[in-house]
Amino acid sequence: MDKHEDVRFERTDVPTSRVLIGAFAVVAGLWISTALLYVYFAFLNHHRAVTSPPPLPSAIHGHALPPQPRLQPSPPLDMQSLLVRENFVLNHYSWVDKSKGIVAIPLRRAMQIVAQRGIPPQKLPPDIVLSKPQAGTRLTGFEGKVEPEPR
Numbered sequence: 001m002d003k004h005e006d007v008r009f010e011r012t013d014v015p016t017s018r019v020l021i022g023a024f025a026v027v028a029g030l031w032i033s034t035a036l037l038y039v040y041f042a043f044l045n046h047h048r049a050v051t052s053p054p055p056l057p058s059a060i061h062g063h064a065l066p067p068q069p070r071l072q073p074s075p076p077l078d079m080q081s082l083l084v085r086e087n088f089v090l091n092h093y094s095w096v097d098k099s100k101g102i103v104a105i106p107l108r109r110a111m112q113i114v115a116q117r118g119i120p121p122q123k124l125p126p127d128i129v130l131s132k133p134q135a136g137t138r139l140t141g142f143e144g145k146v147e148p149e150p151r
Helices: 016-051 075-091 107-117
Strands: 094-097 102-104
Touching: 075 107
Parallel strands: none
Antiparallel strands: 094 102
């Protein structure tokens, strides 16, 4: 066997008594902190019982409904009923205003009518002001008051 003078090692082991004392100290510290927390939370529970206002009548006599808006009891059923209503509106004739003679028509039929006849031109309101696209951006109110930033 070769002996290396530059290699060193510990000549003794760690004392077992010190390891056991350290482990006991950690466990004892955990038990003490648990006991202190238990006493503290018991005090907080008692303090809350003493200082809290009395419970609301609804809490004593049962569960009252919470105020609106409430959660949906069945989102899939609500979605299904919404889809049924929307499909009916999109695919059936119905009165919008019977006294004025306004009728809602199915979407497919409306698209056929628009495809056959086209969209009629709309009259512009008399007070509208149109500008050329090259005229620039809209007016901001700061024209002539603020210098542009140098680039």
